[in-house]
Amino acid sequence: MNEALAETAERAISQLSGLRFSKGHGTGNDFVLIADPEGMHVISPEQVAELCDRHRGIGGDGLIRAVPSRLIxxxxRLLTEHPDAEWFMDYRNGDGSLSEMCGNGVRVFVHFLLAEGLAELPTGGSLTIGTRAGVKTIVRTADGYAVDMGPWEFIFPAEAAARAMDSLVSADGLEVPRPALSVSMGNPHTVVALAELSELEATRLFTAPHVDPKPAHGTNVEFVVPSEPLVHEGVGTVTMRVHERGVGETQSCGTGACAAAVATRHWAGQGAPDAWHVKVPGGVVGVKFFTVADGHEHVELSGPATIVASGTLS
Structure with a gap:
């Protein structure tokens, strides 16, 4: 970084001097967290990028601001139908761009609310959270949190139904483009199946994979390897790496894990299980499918959340 850019970075962070923050992660997917109960802190994309910079800031895959839903x-808009969604998860990617949702992030967000004394949630209890992908219901479990991520859908439904694949993905380290399936979990994902763990390890995700056709608002790209056997004691297992739009490769991606399970279950066909383990570089998350009263199939994501530090910006 040249001297002018360094000065710009320092100035962006200095404008937030005195602001309290926490740092948390869910299976290695890490976030800077800001409590804003009065809705006073409008953090610019440039400030988000500097705070999330791993060399000149705190470092994180994204920034989450906890703000009352009534103040954003x-x-x-969500409160008209969901008056119990008191808190809104105002989430930005590490580059400052807005994102609809983050499955790991919403678990960390709820854990942060509890740590800050902004909400209470006993084991087995549930909390409704507002996000740009709609409201999410989070249940506190004995070892973490489970989130109803809502319904999934294919981004290109006609192509998915006809061929089980709808796009081609090129990535550094893969010799030829690979077929993929695009899934929406409230945010866009494109899932690529690889045959061997060695292929997964050889895939280099320093730069964004090329997706053709690319969903309208860009896409996160997941590379998955099914386990052998795929299903053990009624639970399917896949291993995944992900390149997140606006971030790069991350240790984990909650909505990406859900999309990976959706795609693999679709490819496996009739008889595929409803329960999945998704192994990511940062750990393991659980994914389950269930049908709600209106007949739509929802996805539940479960896993841990950890707050590792708190402090004040100098």
Missing amino acids: DEGR
Whole structure:
């Protein structure tokens, strides 16, 4: 970074001097967390990028601001139908761009609310959270949190139904483009199946994979290897790496894990299980499919959440 850029970075962070923050992660997917109960802190994309910089800031895959839903436009719209969604998860990617949702992030977000005394949630209890992908219901479990991620859908439904694949993905380290399936979990994902763990390890995700056709608002790209056997004692298992739009490769991606399970279950066909383990570089998350009263199939994501530090910006 040249001297002018360094000065810009320092100035962006200095404008937030005195602001309290925490740092947390869910299976290695890490976030800077800000409590803003009065809705006073409008953090610019440039400030987000500097705070998430791993050399000149705190470091993180994204920034999450906890703000009452009534104090943000997107939250107020949700409150008309979901008055219990008191808190809104205002999430940005590490580059400062807005993101609809983050499955690991929402678990860490709830854990942060509890740590800050902004909410209470006993084991077995549930909390409704507002996000840009709608409201999410989070249940506290004995070893973490489980999130109803809502319904999934194919981004290109006609192509998915006809061929089980809808796009081609090229990535550094893969000799030829690979077929893929695009899934929406409220945010876009493109899932690529690889045959061997050695292929997964050889795939280099320093730069964004090329997706053709690319979903309208960009996409996260997951590379998955099914376990052998795929199903053991009624639970399917896949191993995954992910390149997140606006971030790069991350240790984990909650919505990506859900999308990986959706795609693999679709490819496996009739008889595929409803329960999955998704192994990511940062650990293991659980994914389950269930049908709600209106007939739509929802996805539940479960896993741990950890707060590792708190402090004040100098």
